Structures are given as C-alpha cells and as structure tokens.
Amino acid sequence: MVEENVSATLVFSVPAARVFAVLADPTTHASIDGTGWVQQSADQAPLTEVGQIFRMDMHHPNHPNGGYRTANKVHVLDPPRAIGWFTGTEDDDGRLEFGGWFWRYDLAPRGPSETEVTLTYDWSAVPPSIREYLTFPPFGPEHLINSLHHLAELSADPSKG
Incomplete structure (x- = not known):
C-alpha cells in the first residue's frame, strides 16, 4: 500500500492555545506557508466552526494563470487540539468543488508551555481525473x-496569539 499522506512533527515552546489561535487566523497562513504559494487571505474572519469557508489568494509559477484563489472548508475544529481544512475552488456562481486533499494540524500539549504539533497533508481521496494532471504531493519533503x-x-510572537 502506498502512503497517500505526509506529515511532520515539531515541539514548540508555546502553549497549545496560542498555536491554535495563530492557525485559526487565516491572515497568518501566508506567513506559515513553507512554499511561498500562499499570498494572502481573502477572508479575515477567524476560523470558528466546521463547514466554514475561507479563501486564499495563491501564486504558483506552473499554474496556467500564475495567480489563483482557493476556497477552503474547515472539516476539523477542536480547539486547542486540532484544526483542518479541505482545499478546493469556487466558480463564478459560488459553487464549491474540493479535490480530495486536506491539511490538518494536531496539537498535543506537553505541559503548560510546550506543544507538539503535527502537520499532515493527505491526498488519499483525490480522484483519478485530478491525478491525471496534478502530482501528489505537489511540494518537496522540506515543505x-x-x-x-x-x-x-x-506562535512565539505575543502579538499573534
């Protein structure tokens, strides 16, 4: 069986609630991104419920338009332990489509001032029609x-938590 997800874990010297607050603020996502593709949040509201949609302005040199926008749907929200979202698109009529991949952060408090954070990218539900033109994962292992x-x-910056 081929793994269809990748993950990485790091221990932060920050309480879980502060890490979660940064993740729940879409305006921080461009600064969190390890690829440089996320440009800015098109939606400013904090992530507060499962089903919430938030949009990100993106840029990728191999995208046909260079710049594009994703629509993301929160599917996990368990403060301060887990947050995750599906990534997709929104057409001009507001119809949302998700490609079968998602991002998830799991936070495990390790005392009052440390948190173990695991970031997972999962593409196990991507249909064959999308796999014909996109390679998964679309980034290197360092991302x-x-x-x-x-x-x-x-998260260590007091003005962000």
Whole structure:
C-alpha cells in the first residue's frame, strides 16, 4: 500500500492555545506557508466552526494563470487540539468543488508551555481525473517542516496569539 499522506512533527515552546489561535487566523497562513504559494487571505474572519469557508489568494509559477484563489472548508475544529481544512475552488456562481486533499494540524500539549504539533497533508481521496494532471504531493519533503518552523516563530510572537 502506498502512503497517500505526509506529515511532520515539531515541539514548540508555546502553549497549545496560542498555536491554535495563530492557525485559526487565516491572515497568518501566508506567513506559515513553507512554499511561498500562499499570498494572502481573502477572508479575515477567524476560523470558528466546521463547514466554514475561507479563501486564499495563491501564486504558483506552473499554474496556467500564475495567480489563483482557493476556497477552503474547515472539516476539523477542536480547539486547542486540532484544526483542518479541505482545499478546493469556487466558480463564478459560488459553487464549491474540493479535490480530495486536506491539511490538518494536531496539537498535543506537553505541559503548560510546550506543544507538539503535527502537520499532515493527505491526498488519499483525490480522484483519478485530478491525478491525471496534478502530482501528489505537489511540494518537496522540506515543505511541512519549514511550515512548522514558521508557525512556531509566529506562535512565539505575543502579538499573534
């Protein structure tokens, strides 16, 4: 069986509630990103419920338009232990489509001021029609750990938590 997810784990010297607050703020996601593809959040509201949609302005040199927008749907929200979302698109009529991949952060408190954070990218539900033109994962192995290091730095900043 071929693994259809990748994950990385890092221990932060920050309480879980502060890490979760940074993750629940879509305006921080461009700074967390380890690829540089996330440009900015198109939605400013904090992530507060399962089913919530938030959009991100993106850029990738291999995308036909260069710049594009994703629509993300929160599917896990368990403060301060877990948060995750499916990534997809929204057409001009507001119809949402998700490609079968998701991001998930699991936070495990290790005392009052440390948190073990695991970031998982899972593409196990991507249909064959999408796999014909997209390669999974679409980034190198360093992406997840880079992203966790960025999240740790932001979480340590008292103005972000």
